[in-house]
Amino acid sequence: MTFDVRARRVDAHGSEAACKSAHLVLDTDLAGRVDAFNPAELLMAALAACMIKGIERVTPILHFRLQGVEVRIHGVRQDVPPRMEEIRYEILVDTDESESRLELLHENVQKYGTVFNTVSPGTRLHGQLRRA
Template structure:
């Protein structure tokens, strides 16, 4: 499988990722630092997207239902050399399904997530999966 994206920027303005039928703005200038995601946040967004895609994928394979998944991702950046040193996540799955085995779900996300596995080669990853009972 191969992937392709395009990106563009204009001098002294911000940039855009062009992926399939989506355009995703991101910040490259100081004037939008508090408004648009920066490249590190976009990177963490790809990590989060990988995890959430796998929640959906494994809900079918492991035969559990859920109404919603919330994910919070935090990272620590080092300055010299500039890189992400560690990532920590909390994944909350809203479900009352007794078939939901969070340990098995976590194991599968860690084993089969494309972005997850790419990132773990260069950065420590830790996290937890919590079930929130539907009412």
Template sequence: MNYQIKASSLSNEDAVIHIKESNIDFGTTSKTADTLPNPAELFLGSFAACMLKNVDRFSTMMKFNYSKATLDVNATRLENPPRMDNIIYNLTIYSNDKKLNTDLLKKNIEKYGTIYNTIKLSCAISGTIKTLENV
């Protein structure tokens, strides 16, 4: 598989990533540092998207139902050279399904996640998966 995106920016303006029919604004200037995602946050967003996509994918393969999944991701930025390190995630799956095996789901996400596997080559990743019952 091959992937393609486009991005554009104007001098002293913020930028946009163009993916299929979506446009994702992101900050490249100091004036939007508090309102638009920066490149590091987009990077972590890609990691989160990979994990959530795999929750959906594996729900079908592992035959479990869930109503919602939420994910918190934290990382440390090192300075020299500038890079991400020590990504920690907490994935919560809202489900009453007894067939949901969180240990197997975690193993599958770690083994088959494209972005997950790309990132783990350059920094440590750790995390937890827990379930909460639907209300």
């Protein structure tokens, strides 16, 4: 499986990324932008999307019933060297499933997520999955 993304500088205030038929405005302005994701926020959004997609993938296999999912992520950046030092997450699942089934779902998110498994070796990545 391969993936392709194109990104280009629009001007000194921003850039854009494209993939398939989708386009994203990127915050590449040194002063920052409130209407676009900066690179660290994009990383965290990718992690959140990975978690949600993983849940979508395993719920039919596990016969896990849910009504909704929300992921909250908080990242801490260190300056020297610049990197994400820590990422904490909370996955909120709207479900009537048992606590043991919630733990099983969380294990699957941690074990089979492509972005999760890419980020976790180089960052303190920890969190919880709980009932909404």
